[in-house]
Amino acid sequence: MRTILFGLAMLAVAKVWYQDHTYRAAMSDAVVEAYRDRAIEVCRRNAVKRGSGSGAPNTYGWSATSGAETVIGNPELSVAIWDTQNPLWNQRFRDLHIVLTSTAGEQRCAYDVRQGAATLTASAR
Numbered sequence: 001m002r003t004i005l006f007g008l009a010m011l012a013v014a015k016v017w018y019q020d021h022t023y024r025a026a027m028s029d030a031v032v033e034a035y036r037d038r039a040i041e042v043c044r045r046n047a048v049k050r051g052s053g054s055g056a057p058n059t060y061g062w063s064a065t066s067g068a069e070t071v072i073g074n075p076e077l078s079v080a081i082w083d084t085q086n087p088l089w090n091q092r093f094r095d096l097h098i099v100l101t102s103t104a105g106e107q108r109c110a111y112d113v114r115q116g117a118a119t120l121t122a123s124a125r
Helices: 002-050 089-093
Strands: 067-072 096-101 107-112 117-122
Touching (some): 002 096
Antiparallel strands (some): 067 096, 107 117
């Protein structure tokens, strides 16, 4: 009897995990599709400001084929979790970001959906 109950509990856990995973993947895809064009535009502008390109619009590595993922918070910001009075705390731990990886894989751009701003960093990969 214990084996049956354990099996049923494992099935229930697997069901909840699968539903949560599917929901999060669908929402992530929806956010990326909704904000990808705006994120690419902002990342290109920031790349031009930093001088990381030869001048043509597509040479900066940001295009519709760039890798994109959604994350909560920008891990590139150096803010401690207990420092809630820091003005960057929301950006680091709360705001939704779309992280674009350039087609060359050399740069990453974290686009803050809430503020409409982006930060460029060198890729760690």
